[in-house]
Amino acid sequence: METTQATCPLCSSPLVAESYPYRPFCSKRCKLVDLSKWLGEEYRIAGPPAGDGGVERDFDEDELL
Numbered sequence: 001m002e003t004t005q006a007t008c009p010l011c012s013s014p015l016v017a018e019s020y021p022y023r024p025f026c027s028k029r030c031k032l033v034d035l036s037k038w039l040g041e042e043y044r045i046a047g048p049p050a051g052d053g054g055v056e057r058d059f060d061e062d063e064l065l
C-alpha cells in the first residue's frame with residue numbers, strides 16, 4: 001500500500017477534489033442518499049408523517065433519483 005485512496009462508503013467511487021465538500025461521500029447525491037436513510041429511520045420510529053406537507057425538507061427530492 002502506497003497511498004490511501006479514500007472512497008465513497010455508498011458507491012465506492014474514489015474521492016476526488018470535487019468530492020471535498022461532500023466528504024466522506026463522493027458527491028452531493030451520495031451524501032443526500034445517506035442523509036435520507038437516517039431520516040427514513042427516524043420517521044419509522046416516530047410513525048408516519050402527517051401527509052399534509054408539514055414535514056420540512058431542506059433538499060430537493062429530485063436529486064435523490
Ligand SMILES: [Zn+2]
Nearest residue numbers: 008011026030
Ligand atoms: Zn458515492
